[in-house]
Amino acid sequence: MRYIAAVLDFLFGCHHSNLSRVFTIGGRSYRVCCDCGANFKYSLDTMSIKQRDFSRSAPAPCHAFPLRNAH
Numbered sequence: 001m002r003y004i005a006a007v008l009d010f011l012f013g014c015h016h017s018n019l020s021r022v023f024t025i026g027g028r029s030y031r032v033c034c035d036c037g038a039n040f041k042y043s044l045d046t047m048s049i050k051q052r053d054f055s056r057s058a059p060a061p062c063h064a065f066p067l068r069n070a071h
Contacts, residue, residue: 013036014033014035014036014038016033016035016036016038016040017035018033018034018035019031019032019033019034019040020032020033020034022042022044024044028041029041029042029043029044030042031049038052039052040052
């Protein structure tokens with residue numbers, strides 16, 4: 001069943017092309033999709049995404065926290 005959900009997500013869901021920078025909090029490194037809020041485990045050893053992290057609830061997308069412009 002998880003395979004079918006992954007295929008449907010790939011075909012009709014977010015393609016996660018707008019990822020945040022790497023965050024390391026509590027010894028856990030991850031990146032977040034700024035469009036849908038999906039978490040991805042990140043390896044600092046290989047400097048690459050390992051897998052999508054389904055165990056964590058998705059935080060707010062990146063655009064929910066706009067950056068201030070310095071004047």
